[in-house]
Amino acid sequence: MASTTHDTTSTQSRTLPLAFAALLGLFIVGFVGFSHAEAVHNAGHDYRHSMAFPCH
């Protein structure tokens, strides 16, 4: 999310854990929604179609 670059009010101690949490979220969504691995695609097939991810 681009929002991580718009931290104007928070302290450094707050930004870093939030950035890590955002990275974790991006990794999860990216893996389940975009992985080309056959097994991941097949397991998440109906999910990908239902959430309108580009699928095969």
Added chain:
Amino acid sequence: MNIFRNVVFVAALAGLVAGLVITALQTFYTVPLILQAETFENAEPAHDHAAPVATETAPAAPVEAHPHDEEGWAPADGAERTAFTALANIVTGIGFGLLLVVASEFAGGITGWRQGLFWGFAGFAVFALAPGLGLPPELPAMPAADLVARQVWWIATVAATGAGLWLVAFGGSAVLAVVGAALMVIPHIVGAPQPVSHDSPIPPDLHHDFVVAVTITNLVFWMLLGAAVGVFRTRFARGLEAPQGSLA
């Protein structure tokens, strides 16, 4: 470390709730249409479900064959397939929840379920509505452009729309609001990758019903996710040391 843990905790609870509910909705509204579309896919011997490069083997696949059994593991139809759909919904519910919580924390945090509905709608606009304008929800057996090109456009559109919406809402100046609005429009001027031909074995009525079902179930998912974040954040993460009483 408290901040990270609390963000993950709130996102996990909200993602679990929203993921379970969306699975039930999909079971009734979207999955039956996917299964119906797969009958057209199986009836088309030339179509290769798994690989975009259509130089595979399999001359005339048997009509009864499952579309995924050419290669690789796939869950068995029925309960197992539904279970993996539920798992994907819950896991990505947590992933989307993380993104929603983090984005809202930078704006002071979601302070209740009603505010959560608003943030959820923003998530719907960014992750479903914007990419869906150029790449409407697809059914199996429908023609589509190169997978990687569509994935790149999808990700770029989501990033640009998210950044644009943020600038409009929190940019704080007219110039940034205009830049934000432009960011939301530009992906659609560039245009999503389209197939050479839209000729499809899928009846238009079936696809129409699917687009409607996907859009509405996505809307419910996101509003529920936002509301759940608002509820769990106020209930479980209250009183933590933080500027503006926010989660972190």
